[in-house]
Amino acid sequence: MDEHAAGRTAREFADLYERHIDRVYRLCFILLRNSADADDAVQSVFLKLFKHGQTFRDREHEKAWMIVTAKNTCKDILKSWWRSRRVDLDALPENTYWDRHDERRRDVLERLLRLPEKYRTVLYLYYVEDYSVREISRLLDRKESTLQTQLAKGRARLKADWGGKQGEGQPAQGAIGIAEAKRGS
Numbered sequence: 001m002d003e004h005a006a007g008r009t010a011r012e013f014a015d016l017y018e019r020h021i022d023r024v025y026r027l028c029f030i031l032l033r034n035s036a037d038a039d040d041a042v043q044s045v046f047l048k049l050f051k052h053g054q055t056f057r058d059r060e061h062e063k064a065w066m067i068v069t070a071k072n073t074c075k076d077i078l079k080s081w082w083r084s085r086r087v088d089l090d091a092l093p094e095n096t097y098w099d100r101h102d103e104r105r106r107d108v109l110e111r112l113l114r115l116p117e118k119y120r121t122v123l124y125l126y127y128v129e130d131y132s133v134r135e136i137s138r139l140l141d142r143k144e145s146t147l148q149t150q151l152a153k154g155r156a157r158l159k160a161d162w163g164g165k166q167g168e169g170q171p172a173q174g175a176i177g178i179a180e181a182k183r184g185s
Contacts, residue, residue: 017046020066023129027067030124031074033113041073048073067139071121111161119154122147 024045028038048054048069056062112120125131125139133151137144 013050016049016062020063021046023063024066024070026129027070027124028074030112030120030128031071031117032077037077041070041077044073045069064139071140111158114161115154115157118150119157122150123154123158126151 021042025038025042028041028045029035032038032041045066049066054065056065112123115123121140122136125136126133131139133144133147136142136147140147142150
C-alpha cells in the first residue's frame with residue numbers, strides 16, 4: 001500500500017478497516033439484501049477512504065462518515081442495479097451475519113428484508129446495531145419524530161407479517177423477535 005495515497009500508513013488504514021468492517025458490512029447487507037452486493041459496497045467505501053484521504057476530527061466523526069458513506073454507496077448500487085436484478089430470499093447465502101442454520105434467525109431476517117427500506121434500515125439500526133433514535137436521526141438525516149413513526153410502523157408490519165403464524169419455536173412478534181434473534185435466545 002502506498003503510504004502517501006491517503007496520508008496514512010498501511011497500519012493506520014488497517015486499524016480503520018478493523019474498527020469498521022463489521023458495521024459497514026452489516027449495514028450494506030441490510031440495505032442491499034445480498035452478500036455479493038454488500039461485499040462490493042464495502043470495498044467501495046474503503047476504497048473511497050483510501051483514495052480521498054478523508055481525515056476525521058474524532059472517532060465519532062469517523063464512525064458517522066463510514067455509515068453515511070456506506071448508505072450513499074448502497075443507494076448508488078441500488079439505482080444502478082435494482083431495476084435489472086431481483087433478490088430471491090431463498091437464494092440468500094449461507095454465511096450471512098446471522099447464523100443461517102438457526103431457523104428463528106432466518107425467519108426474522110427474511111421478514112425484515114421484506115420490509116420497505118425506510119422501515120428495514122431503521123429497525124436494523126435500532127435493534128441490531130443498538131443506535132438510539134437520536135443517533136439514527138443524525139446518521140440518516142431524518143427527524144426523530146419521523147424515525148419514531150417508522151419504528152412503530154415497521155414493528156406493526158412485522159407483527160402483521162407474523163399474524164396467526166406464530167407458534168412454538170417462533171420468535172415473538174415484531175421487534176422483540178429481532179432482538180431475540182440477535183441475542184440468539
